[in-house]
Amino acid sequence: MPKPAKRPKLAVWKFASCDGCQLSLLDCEDELLAIAGAVEIANFPEASRAVVGGPYALSLVEGSITTPHDAERIHAIRRSSRMLVTIGACATAGGIQALRNFKNVREMTAIVYAHPEYIATLNKSTPIKDHVAVDFELRGCPVNKFQLVELISALLHGRKPNIPAFSVCMECKRRGAICIMTARGIPCMGPVTQAGCGALCPGYERGCFGCFGPKETPNSHSLSTIWSGLGVGEQDILRAYRTFNANAEPFRKEAESHEREHHQDH
Amino acid sequence: MSANTTRTIKVGVLARVEGEGSLRLKIKDDRVLEAKLAIFEPPRFFEAFLRGRAYSEAPDITARICGICPVAYQMSACHAIEDAFGVQVVGPLRDLRRLLYCGEWIESHALHVYMLHAPDFLGYEDAIRMAQDHPEAVKRGLRLKKVGNAIMTLLGGREIHPINVRVGGFYKVPARRELGALIDDVKWALDAALETVRFAATLPFPDFERDYDFVALQHPSEYPLNEGQLGSSNGFGEGKSQISIGEYEQHFTEEHLAHSNALHSVINSRGAYFVGPMARYALNYDVLPPVAQQAASEAGLGRVCRNPFQSIVVRAVELVFACHEALRIMESYETPERPFIEVQPRASSGYGCTEAPRGILYHRYRFDDHGVILDAKIVPPTAQNQKTIERDLFELASRHLDLPKDELQWRCEQAIRNYDPCISCATHFLDLRLEKA
Ligand code: SF4
Ligand code: SF4
Numbered sequence: 080m081p082k083p084a085k086r087p088k089l090a091v092w093k094f095a096s097c098d099g100c101q102l103s104l105l106d107c108e109d110e111l112l113a114i115a116g117a118v119e120i121a122n123f124p125e126a127s128r129a130v131v132g133g134p135y136a137l138s139l140v141e142g143s144i145t146t147p148h149d150a151e152r153i154h155a156i157r158r159s160s161r162m163l164v165t166i167g168a169c170a171t172a173g174g175i176q177a178l179r180n181f182k183n184v185r186e187m188t189a190i191v192y193a194h195p196e197y198i199a200t201l202n203k204s205t206p207i208k209d210h211v212a213v214d215f216e217l218r219g220c221p222v223n224k225f226q227l228v229e230l231i232s233a234l235l236h237g238r239k240p241n242i243p244a245f246s247v248c249m250e251c252k253r254r255g256a257i258c259i260m261t262a263r264g265i266p267c268m269g270p271v272t273q274a275g276c277g278a279l280c281p282g283y284e285r286g287c288f289g290c291f292g293p294k295e296t297p298n299s300h301s302l303s304t305i306w307s308g309l310g311v312g313e314q315d316i317l318r319a320y321r322t323f324n325a326n327a328e329p330f331r332k333e334a335e336s337h338e339r340e341h342h343q344d345h
Numbered sequence: 346m347s348a349n350t351t352r353t354i355k356v357g358v359l360a361r362v363e364g365e366g367s368l369r370l371k372i373k374d375d376r377v378l379e380a381k382l383a384i385f386e387p388p389r390f391f392e393a394f395l396r397g398r399a400y401s402e403a404p405d406i407t408a409r410i411c412g413i414c415p416v417a418y419q420m421s422a423c424h425a426i427e428d429a430f431g432v433q434v435v436g437p438l439r440d441l442r443r444l445l446y447c448g449e450w451i452e453s454h455a456l457h458v459y460m461l462h463a464p465d466f467l468g469y470e471d472a473i474r475m476a477q478d479h480p481e482a483v484k485r486g487l488r489l490k491k492v493g494n495a496i497m498t499l500l501g502g503r504e505i506h507p508i509n510v511r512v513g514g515f516y517k518v519p520a521r522r523e524l525g526a527l528i529d530d531v532k533w534a535l536d537a538a539l540e541t542v543r544f545a546a547t548l549p550f551p552d553f554e555r556d557y558d559f560v561a562l563q564h565p566s567e568y569p570l571n572e573g574q575l576g577s578s579n580g581f582g583e584g585k586s587q588i589s590i591g592e593y594e595q596h597f598t599e600e601h602l603a604h605s606n607a608l609h610s611v612i613n614s615r616g617a618y619f620v621g622p623m624a625r626y627a628l629n630y631d632v633l634p635p636v637a638q639q640a641a642s643e644a645g646l647g648r649v650c651r652n653p654f655q656s657i658v659v660r661a662v663e664l665v666f667a668c669h670e671a672l673r674i675m676e677s678y679e680t681p682e683r684p685f686i687e688v689q690p691r692a693s694s695g696y697g698c699t700e701a702p703r704g705i706l707y708h709r710y711r712f713d714d715h716g717v718i719l720d721a722k723i724v725p726p727t728a729q730n731q732k733t734i735e736r737d738l739f740e741l742a743s744r745h746l747d748l749p750k751d752e753l754q755w756r757c758e759q760a761i762r763n764y765d766p767c768i769s770c771a772t773h774f775l776d777l778r779l780e781k782a
Contacts, residue, residue, distance in 0.1 A: 097415075099415070099505045100412070103505060128470040280508050283508060315399070318399065
């Protein structure tokens, strides 16, 4: 009798994060039991007490590296994973907690904690790719659950995931939506932000705030010029780039340029 | 060396909780010396980097403290900011906020009841394994969760970190017909919630009761979500049974302890207190809709429940409430003229406290005259329950030291999951370490 095919092992790992991206997996209510049938969920503490040892076919990593211990832990995970994929802005860019990279961490610890000496933390919040090789990065704060399902199924079948790197603008255009920036003067980060959400915010009459991070080769400088023309102040432009993907290089640089201009103004 | 045996039981990573924490029990001979819930979720310093941000950014930034209850963060932030700027959101916009919050309660409670908590009672490692023997229950849970998510997606754009909430209201409000399209699903959910109460009531509950100091919002005419006074089952001293949200910090203090990255919250001069479904239920039974009261009484619950293991039944009763309330709002909704109320920043301080699925979530902000945040304070529910969880663990372990280690450990984990702890929140928290010294 043929032995039943061994199911590939899927592991979910958490670093500094809000748990939102891994929750996206539990939010696949229609697909969850099918996914659980197709793979062996070997490590997913948020969902199960059961822990199965590696090696793992696929590791999904949520969260950024912010402690000396985590900087070690990620290497062990890499060694036991055939494919390692980062999920969300925390894991791919350092997340909102990378705002610490622009402040004094000891000072910040003292603001939140009465005894900063109890807290072990690094000065910077860094993405997983700064520490180990990453096979694929899924964007978003949080990730889009349909992209997550596509990614898991593509990787497990050995095909290339259908996850475009163009901008949110393209998603608006494909939908035939009227541009809220040109038509209504609402500042929007769509031109510099990677697609994946389906141009969610413009559909709700709100400018994109860049939660999927920079698209390939974004022209952030030219967008800032448009924003200035719409009457957005330097500080507001700076803060727009310095939010959920503050440490992603194109956004970091654009924010820094406004920091300089701002200082020159004074 | 003493002939005494001291043992330690440790659970390195607590499962089926949101975020990372550990439990450590220190046992000497036949006595529990210490029960500690350590939170090693790395700190993310939200209060610190909120300084210098615009008021309008606070709802979206604070949502990222927790992917499980982002609406709670958005709501507490909005209420605190509106309090500071002297604005009140009323009418259909207020109703839509309650509806969005009902969506989060349904999603979060269904997730906890079926996916995180029920497997403990039935002896499964997780809901996926439970589904092999109890497919109907797990499927019901997933579909309920999905209805909660559908409400959040319609009103918020997406279920995790909704994009449609702003200070003063929403970016865009739904048309009556858009809400209408969900009514049949929510009607199904109300029936499924009643079935959930019946399902939860059949689970085996350990005999464990404690006299808790319950703290929750109280509202004269409605089960609290967004608004109310703070009530406590033991009062606030000087004959006061309630305080306003602005008085919170006069009565509660956060302590920072060496074993945890989360701050422990205490009620001044008394210590541990209890927030969440059991507290809300005890303090607001009278304003539950009759359908929820009836379901509770059929499940054998009195007006107050003091067995934390039965919190799963109380959570199910709250599911009934949330579905009923969602339906009420959807059926009576009229599209408001404007999606939001304009606010005018001013140099001021504001306080907000709303009922997250796990209990009260407090925000306080101070602004300059342009609405830039000068400082912020956030107290999430799990930080408030942490001391109570440790007391429960101490008592529970003391009574069950005769159990084999594996069983004792599982029982302790279950006791922690009674609180649906959200560790991501508490660090702004868990690993069972059993130390037998
Ligand atoms: S990327 Fe955003 S949603 Fe995902 S874990 Fe980080 S904060 Fe949460
Ligand atoms: S439009 Fe922009 S901010 Fe909004 S969800 Fe999409 S990527 Fe995120």
